Amino acid sequence: MTFEEYVQRRGAALVRVARLICRDASLAEDLVQEVLGHAYPRWSKIVRSDDPDMYLRRMLVNANISRWRRRSAREAVGAVPADRPDRADIGADVAERDALWRLIVTLPDRQRATVVLRYYEDLDDARIAEILGCSTSTVRSNAMRAMTTLRARLDLPIRPVGSQS
Structure with a gap:
């Protein structure tokens, strides 16, 4: 499978995983772009590893951790409201x-x-x-x-x- 075919088939799934890992849609796209940029020159080795999905997921996790370590200030997450919606609510x-x-x-x-x-x-x-x-x-x-x-x-x-x- 070529790099382009892989990105066409699995690119959206990588972005979804990255979005859940890093908590931000636009940052997730940047993270996937960065990971794919690093993967492209090594694609022949990655595709021979029998599981490019696992390899790229690991790259996503590691890239997110590296990004987090480089950040100088952490964002503050607000508290979740204590009230729960009524089950009848759509x-x-x-x-x-x-x-x-x-x-x-x-x-x-x-x-x-x-x-x-x-x-x-x-x-x-x-x-x-x-x-x-x-x-x-x-x-x-x-x-x-x-x-x-x-x-x-x-x-x-x-x-x-x-x-x-």
Whole structure:
């Protein structure tokens, strides 16, 4: 597969993942453009790795972390309103998802990347570990910490991961 074919097929998916990881649509496009710019000269090696998606996702995560480290000032994320919309409200689901994403973006970079790759990209722990360059136990630990933080911020009971209740 040529670089151009790959970008045509998977470019929009890379932008979606980048948007969830870095929390900003225009920054996500810039991040993907930067990653693709770095990938182009090495494309023959990347495509031989049998999984260019994993390779480029890892590049996205690393580029976002590098960007975050270079920033001189951090942005402040506002608090999520405590009131929840009425279930009869047509926009209730959208409002709940928006409130949840506002909480997800406050997670540390590795935890946020783990949540995005696990629940949005539907990747297993082994794949996430490859992308993040860590062990599967670190992935599980990051996921557990992220879920505990999210539950606490949503005032939900803290329960063991994997519990059905």
